[in-house]
Amino acid sequence: MKKQNPNRRDFLKGAGALAAASTLPLTSVELAFADSAKNFTFAYISDAHIQHIAGDRFVRNWDRGLIRAVAETNLLLPKPDFVMFGGDLAQLGTKAELDHGAEMLAKLNYKTHMVMGEHDYYLDLGEYWSELFGPHWYSFDHKGVHFVVLNSILTYDEWTFERWPTATQRMLEMAGLDNPNGSPFMVGEKQRAWLADDLSGVGKDTPVVVFSHSPIQKLYKGWNFWTEDAEQVQALLQPFNDATVIYGHVHQIQYNQIGNISFQAVMATAWPWPYPGTYAQAEHTMPKITVPMNRADPFFERDATGWQFIDLANGRTSMTYHLYNNTNRTVAYDPAAGKPVDTRFQDVGNRVPPQTHY
Amino acid sequence: MAKKHLWALFIVVATLAVVGVSLQADEFTDTDVERWQAEYMTVVAEGRALWGSPDLGTNGVACGQCHPNAANTHPETYPKFQKQLGRVIAVREMINWCIMNPLEGETLELDDPRMIALEAYIAYERRGVALDPGKH
Numbered sequence: 001m002k003k004q005n006p007n008r009r010d011f012l013k014g015a016g017a018l019a020a021a022s023t024l025p026l027t028s029v030e031l032a033f034a035d036s037a038k039n040f041t042f043a044y045i046s047d048a049h050i051q052h053i054a055g056d057r058f059v060r061n062w063d064r065g066l067i068r069a070v071a072e073t074n075l076l077l078p079k080p081d082f083v084m085f086g087g088d089l090a091q092l093g094t095k096a097e098l099d100h101g102a103e104m105l106a107k108l109n110y111k112t113h114m115v116m117g118e119h120d121y122y123l124d125l126g127e128y129w130s131e132l133f134g135p136h137w138y139s140f141d142h143k144g145v146h147f148v149v150l151n152s153i154l155t156y157d158e159w160t161f162e163r164w165p166t167a168t169q170r171m172l173e174m175a176g177l178d179n180p181n182g183s184p185f186m187v188g189e190k191q192r193a194w195l196a197d198d199l200s201g202v203g204k205d206t207p208v209v210v211f212s213h214s215p216i217q218k219l220y221k222g223w224n225f226w227t228e229d230a231e232q233v234q235a236l237l238q239p240f241n242d243a244t245v246i247y248g249h250v251h252q253i254q255y256n257q258i259g260n261i262s263f264q265a266v267m268a269t270a271w272p273w274p275y276p277g278t279y280a281q282a283e284h285t286m287p288k289i290t291v292p293m294n295r296a297d298p299f300f301e302r303d304a305t306g307w308q309f310i311d312l313a314n315g316r317t318s319m320t321y322h323l324y325n326n327t328n329r330t331v332a333y334d335p336a337a338g339k340p341v342d343t344r345f346q347d348v349g350n351r352v353p354p355q356t357h358y
Numbered sequence: 359m360a361k362k363h364l365w366a367l368f369i370v371v372a373t374l375a376v377v378g379v380s381l382q383a384d385e386f387t388d389t390d391v392e393r394w395q396a397e398y399m400t401v402v403a404e405g406r407a408l409w410g411s412p413d414l415g416t417n418g419v420a421c422g423q424c425h426p427n428a429a430n431t432h433p434e435t436y437p438k439f440q441k442q443l444g445r446v447i448a449v450r451e452m453i454n455w456c457i458m459n460p461l462e463g464e465t466l467e468l469d470d471p472r473m474i475a476l477e478a479y480i481a482y483e484r485r486g487v488a489l490d491p492g493k494h
Contacts, residue, residue, distance in 0.1 A: 059418065
C-alpha cells in the first residue's frame with residue numbers, strides 16, 4: 001500500500017483495489033485551517049432504502065448500492081475521519097431491514113454517525129433504530145467544527161399519533177413520496193429549543209455543520225422536499241459566520257445559499273429522484289444555482305446514484321459526488337461568490353445535455 | 359348515375375334506421391362528455407393504484423418509488439429510439455422493461471387493461487405538455 005501523501009491532495013486507492021476503485025476521486029481543495037492538524041475529510045452515504053421481500057430476501061438492486069458505497073469508502077486514502085449515514089437506511093422501517101442495513105454499514109472501517117430518515121421512523125417511531133444507533137438528535141465537536149444531527153422528519157402530532165389505525169399503515173402512507181395523505185416534515189418546537197441551547201455555547205466563528213434528512217428549506221411540498229419550520233431553524237444558524245446544512249432525502253444533487261447558510265444535498269445509493277420541475281403539474285422553488293445531476297439512464301441500475309466525500313476547507317464544505325456511472329462532480333463553497341459552485345459545470349457554456357431535465 | 363347514388367343513400371339510411379343508429383353522430387351532449395371523461399379518469403385511477411402497487415412485480419418495488427407522480431417517464435417523447443434496445447419503441451415497451459428489471463416481474467401483454475391503465479396514468483400526469491416524439 002502506498003504511503004499517505006502529506007499534502008492530502010491525493011486520494012489513493014488501496015493495494016489490491018478493484019478496477020472500479022481506479023475512478024476514486026482526487027480532492028482538489030487545499031485545506032486552509034491555520035492548524036493543519038485540523039484539516040480533515042469525512043464521507044457521506046445516504047438513502048440506501050434497504051427493502052425486505054420475505055424471509056432472507058431483500059431487493060438486490062438497493063443492496064448493491066449500499067455494499068458498493070461501503071466498499072469504496074473503505075478504500076479512501078487518506079482515510080476520512082468519520083462517515084455520516086444520512087437517513088433512510090430502511091424502506092419500511094422493519095427490524096429485518098434495519099438489521100440488514102446495519103450489518104452492511106458495520107463493514108465500514110470508520111466511526112459512523114447516523115441521521116434519522118422517515119423510512120426508518122414511521123413504523124415504530126424510531127424505537128428499534130435507536131436500539132441500534134442511539135439518540136435521534138445530538139451534536140459533537142471534531143477538530144474545531146461543531147456538528148449537529150437533527151431528526152427533521154417529524155410531523156404534526158395528530159398525523160403521527162391519531163390518524164392511522166396501524167403503525168404499518170402510517171409507515172406506508174409516509175413512504176409514498178407523492179402520496180397526498182403524507183404530512184410535511186418538521187424539526188419541531190422541542191428539538192428547536194434543544195438546538196438553540198446546544199448552539200448557545202458555540203462561538204460565532206466556529207464552523208457549524210448540520211446534518212438533517214430533509215432539506216431545512218422549502219423547495220417542493222408535494223414530495224416533502226420541505227421542512228415546515230425551516231425558517232425557524234435557519235434563524236438559529238444565521239448568526240454563525242460559516243454554517244452548512246447537508247441533507248439527504250432528495251436523491252439528487254442540490255445546492256443553495258440562504259444568507260450565511262450553505263445547503264448541499266447528497267445522492268442516494270438506492271435510486272435517483274426526478275427534479276420537481278419535471279412534474280408538469282407542480283409549482284416549486286428549487287435553488288436556481290443548482291446545476292442538476294445527469295438524467296438517469298435506467299439501463300445502468302447504479303446510474304445517478306453514489307456517495308460523497310467532503311473536505312472542510314476554511315470551515316466550508318467542498319463536496320465531491322462520487323457517481324457510479326457518471327463523471328464525478330465537485331461542489332465547493334466559493335468565498336468570492338459567497339455560495340457553493342460546481343467546480344466544472346457551473347458556467348452555462350460548460351454544461352452537458354444530460355443535465356437538462358424536462 | 360345520380361339516381362343510382364340516391365338509391366344507395368336510401369338503402370344506407372334505411373339500414374341505419376332499422377338498426378337504430380343515428381346519423382347525427384356529432385350531436386353529443388355535456389352529459390356524454392362528462393361520462394367519457396369519467397370513464398377515462400376511472401382508468402387513470404386504476405393506473406395510479408398500480409403505479410404504487412408492490413404487486414406489479416415480484417420484489418415489492420413499485421413504479422412510484424423512482425417515478426413520483428410518474429415524473430421522468432416522458433410519454434410525450436414516444437415513440438422514440440432507445441439506444442440499448444436498438445430500435446424505436448412505444449412507451450408501453452419501456453413500461454414493460456421497468457416491470458422486468460427494477461420490479462423483477464413478468465411483462466404485461468401490450469393490450470392488457472393494466473398496461474392501458476398505467477399508460478393512461480402517466481399521460482394524465484403529463485397533461486398539457488406538447489407532443490415531442492423522438493426527443494431525448
